Amino acid sequence: MTSLYGLVQRLYKVNYPPRLPKSTEASVIRFGILGAAKIAPTAFIKPALSHPEVVVYAVAARNLEKAREYAKTHGIEKVYGGSDAYQKLLDDPNVDAIYNPLPNGLHHEWTMKALHAGKHVLLEKPSSDTAEDTREMFEYAQSKGLVLLEAFHYRFHPAVHRLKAIFDSGELGPIKHAEAVMKLPKGYIPDGDIRFDYNLGGGTMMDMGCYVTNLLRYIFGTDPLEVLSATADVVPTASGEPSKIDLGTTATFAFPGDATGTATCHMRMPHALGFIPRFPVMQLTVTCERGELSMFNFMIPTMYHTIQVVVREGKGGKSAKKRVEKVYKPTEPGKKGEDWWITYRYQLEAFVDKVKGREPDYWISAEDSISNIFWVQKVYEKTGLGSRPKSTFKLPVD
Ligand SMILES: NC(=O)C1=CN([C@@H]2O[C@H](COP(=O)(O)OP(=O)(O)OC[C@H]3O[C@@H](n4cnc5c(N)ncnc54)[C@H](OP(=O)(O)O)[C@@H]3O)[C@@H](O)[C@H]2O)C=CC1
Numbered sequence: 001m002t003s004l005y006g007l008v009q010r011l012y013k014v015n016y017p018p019r020l021p022k023s024t025e026a027s028v029i030r031f032g033i034l035g036a037a038k039i040a041p042t043a044f045i046k047p048a049l050s051h052p053e054v055v056v057y058a059v060a061a062r063n064l065e066k067a068r069e070y071a072k073t074h075g076i077e078k079v080y081g082g083s084d085a086y087q088k089l090l091d092d093p094n095v096d097a098i099y100n101p102l103p104n105g106l107h108h109e110w111t112m113k114a115l116h117a118g119k120h121v122l123l124e125k126p127s128s129d130t131a132e133d134t135r136e137m138f139e140y141a142q143s144k145g146l147v148l149l150e151a152f153h154y155r156f157h158p159a160v161h162r163l164k165a166i167f168d169s170g171e172l173g174p175i176k177h178a179e180a181v182m183k184l185p186k187g188y189i190p191d192g193d194i195r196f197d198y199n200l201g202g203g204t205m206m207d208m209g210c211y212v213t214n215l216l217r218y219i220f221g222t223d224p225l226e227v228l229s230a231t232a233d234v235v236p237t238a239s240g241e242p243s244k245i246d247l248g249t250t251a252t253f254a255f256p257g258d259a260t261g262t263a264t265c266h267m268r269m270p271h272a273l274g275f276i277p278r279f280p281v282m283q284l285t286v287t288c289e290r291g292e293l294s295m296f297n298f299m300i301p302t303m304y305h306t307i308q309v310v311v312r313e314g315k316g317g318k319s320a321k322k323r324v325e326k327v328y329k330p331t332e333p334g335k336k337g338e339d340w341w342i343t344y345r346y347q348l349e350a351f352v353d354k355v356k357g358r359e360p361d362y363w364i365s366a367e368d369s370i371s372n373i374f375w376v377q378k379v380y381e382k383t384g385l386g387s388r389p390k391s392t393f394k395l396p397v398d
């Protein structure tokens with residue numbers, strides 16, 4: 001549904017999803033959330049309302065009062081608070097799976113602990129600070145027969161699958177250059193946010209940069225060959241010490257076939273003319289041998305998006321056929337989804353299918369997650385800011 005009415009009803013249902021009756025006690029998956037995170041209501045708690053097999057059962061926060069308040073607001077039954085709250089949640093036998101939205105630098109430690117406790121893990125992006133840590137988590141999950149998924153939610157939406165299918169169909173010919181941009185205007189991310197803390201895996205390349213790197217790797221269908229250039233706009237420090245936190249980064253990768261891809265991210269775009277606030281930018285622009293494609297809003301396509309395709313034909317590609325596509329529901333028979341399903345809802349559907357031993361409509365492999373953080377690290381090396389610190393956590397020997 002592409003009308004204004006469609007837009008309004010999608011926005012309404014994203015915010016007030018139907019609360020579907022839950023399946024039997026025995027068949028629901030009980031989730032626990034590590035940390036009373038800001039992102040969890042949007043990315044997990046609301047999408048769970050319309051999933052009959054998901055119960056958001058418990059939350060743990062370092063401060064008991066905060067945990068209680070959060071649980072009350074979101075209708076969560078079980079609360080853990082205090083310095084050992086996360087571990088207590090993992091030790092709860094009623095918890096089957098964990099949603100881990102902790103700061104990036106804690107992803108490895110708490111995912112390893114959750115897997116150790118026998119829980120499946122839906123893990124926020126980026127998977128960890130280093131490819132080595134990510135590999136360890138996925139190998140451990142596999143050895144325990146548990147599901148682990150890095151929450152690159154946009155990859156589960158049918159509009160993004162259509163985007164990929166257009167490239168794969170060959171109608172535009174090979175990609176010559178792609179630009180993936182994700183930028184937030186200043187005012188969105190406050191001072192003191194986890195994204196400014198190097199030891200917590202901060203930096204914009206870790207945050208929005210991991211998405212645009214992921215998008216380039218996805219549309220090319222392969223990893224880059226190298227980082228050709230990377231520059232960072234760093235956070236000024238009061239002490240004058242060199243900062244390791246990038247406010248924004250632009251990196252150009254070489255891809256096979258003499259192609260290039262540029263990833264740009266920024267967490268504090270300055271106002272236009274110094275005073276006019278800007279809108280967030282989530283844009284993909286691609287030049288191919290026989291045409292161009294641009295996608296507006298690859299990140300939250302449920303709200304609204306466009307995929308504009310220009311196919312060049314004739315001598316010298318002079319005649320151009322232009323079309324705009326919008327895809328709010330899966331078009332392939334048998335694939336699950338509703339036009340109001342936000343990316344996170346599609347992702348949750350797949351996660352639950354995997355836990356239940358059913359074939360999900362779409363999945364992101366361990367190798368994909370490992371490669372993604374590998375290339376984020378490579379960009380940090382190229383900018384001179386260096387990778388975020390490798391986790392020091394080691395599982396106790398059983
Ligand atoms: N998929 C998506 O669209 C999005 C994903 N994210 C990802 O989710 C994760 C969390 O982001 P966001 O919700 O913005 O983060 P928050 O600032 O809300 O932090 C998340 C939680 O981290 C916990 N925490 C544990 N240790 C620390 C510490 N030393 N300092 C600060 N917090 C700590 C806090 O838990 P407690 O409550 O116990 O104090 C807090 O609730 C990140 O990995 C981010 O990349 C973020 C936004 C969007």
Ligand SMILES: O=C1OC[C@@H](O)[C@H](O)[C@H]1O
Nearest residue numbers: 125184189195207208299
């Ligand atoms: O989707 C997102 O948008 C804003 C970012 O800061 C966040 O971490 C990211 O996941």
